[in-house]
Amino acid sequence: MATIRDVSKIAGVSVATVSRTLSMPDKVSQKTREKVQNAIDKTNYRPNILARNFRTRKASTIVVLVPDIANPFFSRVIRGIEQTAQKLGYAVLLGDTQGLREREYTYANMVKTSQADGIIQLDCHVPFGADEEEDIFPIVNVCDCIRNTAMPTIQLDNVAAAMEMTEHIISLKHKNIGIIHGPKESTITMDRIKGFEIALKNADIDIDRSLVVEGDYSIKSGSQAAYNLLKNPSPPSAMLCFNDEMAIGAIHQVKSMGFSVPHDISVSGFDDINFAEFCDPPLTTISQPAEDFGSKAMLMLYDVINEIEVKNKNMFLPFKLKIRNSTAPLKKDE
Amino acid sequence: MATIRDVSKIAGVSVATVSRTLSMPDKVSQKTREKVQNAIDKTNYRPNILARNFRTRKASTIVVLVPDIANPFFSRVIRGIEQTAQKLGYAVLLGDTQGLREREYTYANMVKTSQADGIIQLDCHVPFGADEEEDIFPIVNVCDCIRNTAMPTIQLDNVAAAMEMTEHIISLKHKNIGIIHGPKESTITMDRIKGFEIALKNADIDIDRSLVVEGDYSIKSGSQAAYNLLKNPSPPSAMLCFNDEMAIGAIHQVKSMGFSVPHDISVSGFDDINFAEFCDPPLTTISQPAEDFGSKAMLMLYDVINEIEVKNKNMFLPFKLKIRNSTAPLKKDE
């Protein structure tokens, strides 16, 4: 493999000039640039990126920390990250943490050791290992964001989204509304529950706490939660699920217990994943701009890494209520 | 940040000894090791990985080339890759190519410039840019594998799987069987069609070529293909789809045209993604060990990178026919 020295000899210039031709061509005269380019072509020279990274202490690599890459919503966010990263000249290291803090630690370390320039965190906490050092740790928090954090955040207005969904359900005359939410510690969960409560309060409906149950965003947990709800002494006529997978699980359970969706029970989701539209019945849900989350996060991380001032440190992206056929007016006889 | 030199001074040994303490501790005496460890603790030293990578010309990083990370089957494979990579001390660079050869080129280049040590290719062709250089390019090809390639491959016996699925359909007395396959150029498609043909031939059933239609693995394409099949002069009583998404699209279409699945028309999938079990009706499909594909691929790539002889260069992983309720015996009156 040819080195910058070989090129400089053939071109009859110094290594500095070759380096400049590559990284700041406007500082090099037209004539010299051509000589260098010829030498590069002749030698088939490619800069040794490892040497460059070492010298500049930058890896042009970011890591994305995701609780589970097999989640279809997350994988869309990651797709958005990857596309924008590539445009900006960054490579994306995948950090599937499976919720393990030790894994996060490994990845946070990569930033400390300059193997990566920054982190995009999709989970609702400071990555383990990134908290120790108080100095600027280049990171942005997307989707499920910590409250009152120094990290820049990009998220949905989950309070408003859950409110809108709840209002839709209320407009269908439902009063006994169940919730299948995600992990309690997460901001997403808390915000959406808050939105739900506000909507109920506005409509003067009392909240039945026994109809608020927890899932883990998996289909199975949605199914299990729906089972529990239906076994409740006063089962809900509508179930608000905090993602589409749990809604799909819930629909499956409701049906297999002999009820009809939406005739007997309305079910709604969150995220609008690809499958939502093709469920039976098609799922009423909140659509989120998943790829935009990723893309915007990468853009923001770029600014953080390069110490460009971030204008909007707490960004909110728009959602859209998609009314399909999994929600319907309350049956008269109830 | 402390360097190896700082540590060596504090420990009162040479840099070589510090380096050895880290990478080959058994070459260092007990006493010295302790001194060095103390110095490391005192200085909070972490080796500069960028310098190490540069010097050793290894990045301890691999790239995975995937046509679309939002595909749930692929994301499971990637999860398997990531888990095993982490165990082996490798980081995983995500290369979502979106089918663009230029993107592949970028990533192949990373291997050429030692930014990555190898590639796992999930698509059915030699990555653009990896073909030029004839010398050993560390790569393994998983899932959709090229025929007669020098690359090590890990795949399903797709002929056998499609045969088994077809035999299942035939055992239900179907004779008019439609196929919704993937891109024609891919080995997966060709193999599965072959398996289908063999099963039909064994059962003395003639193939109706007009019932073999192409999709692109998306839900929408499955839906569209099913529409076309049903508009056929002699529509099929069963549809064999080459992935679960297309099957889900097909089921949706069949139902919305007023037919029942499986009563009027049987539909089967491939992959056994999470949603398959929770469809309505639950999907008969071929389950594949997605995570194993990833894990095995990483293990194999490790051998290739480290020039350990690979025993089984063309590995096949087992599948399992999952019979659920989307396939049923042919109606009597047909």
Next chain:
DNA sequence: CCTAAAAATGTAAACAATTACATTTTGATT
């Protein structure tokens, strides 16, 4: 044509590890 400023180019020192080779220390055997 002269001169000063600006532009272009060159020199050589980093960067922080690994490792080939040289040297010293250790320990077993006589």
Next chain:
DNA sequence: AATCAAAATGTAATTGTTTACATTTTTAGG
């Protein structure tokens, strides 16, 4: 105690770039 091989340690070169600083060349205005 002497010898020698093996083990442990040290010295210093090496890796390929970038870049601060020094030097040379070009340009423009008088």
